[in-house]
Amino acid sequence: LSALRAMGATAQSSAALREHTLASWVAQNRLAMHRATAAWPAIGQYSGETEQGRIKLRWEEKVSGTPNAFFRRVDVRVLDARGERTLATLSGFAVRPLR
Numbered sequence: 712l713s714a715l716r717a718m719g720a721t722a723q724s725s726a727a728l729r730e731h732t733l734a735s736w737v738a739q740n741r742l743a744m745h746r747a748t749a750a751w752p753a754i755g756q757y758s759g760e761t762e763q764g765r766i767k768l769r770w771e772e773k774v775s776g777t778p779n780a781f782f783r784r785v786d787v788r789v790l791d792a793r794g795e796r797t798l799a800t801l802s803g804f805a806v807r808p809l810r
Contacts, residue, residue: 729764730766730791730798731798731799733763733764733766733768733798734763734768734789734790734798734799735789735798735799735801736763737761737763737768737770737787737789737799738770738787738788738789738799738800738801739801741770741772741785741787741801742785742787742801742803745785745803745805746805749808750805751783751805751807751808752774752783752785752805753774754774754775754776754783755773755774756771756772756773756774757771757772757774758770758771758772760792766792767792768789768790768791768792768798769789769790769791769792769794770787770788770789770790771787771788771789771790772785772786772787772788773785773786773788774805777804780807781806781807782804782805782806782807783804783805783807784802784803784804785802785803785804785805786800786801786802787799787800787801787802787803788800
């Protein structure tokens with residue numbers, strides 16, 4: 712009985728680790744998208760849905776100003792498909808492109 716419980720706990724923690732890893736990748740992808748497109752994001756809150764590793768996830772982004780007018784802070788939060796549990800958070804900065 713103890714062995715079965717241990718196997719069940721291992722399977723659950725493995726699934727949770729996979730879910731958190733995939734959510735972390737979604738957050739990293741959101742920040743990388745801002746860098747790759749050199750977009751200057753407008754201040755505000757944004758949200759969307761995505762699929763990573765055949766798991767549906769929701770993301771929320773909060774873009775805010777900084778004391779330096781050439782930078783914007785981007786806070787990304789990734790939640791489960793229902794939006795009930797936060798699986799990953801990540802913060803980064805967008806840089807205003809020079810003209």
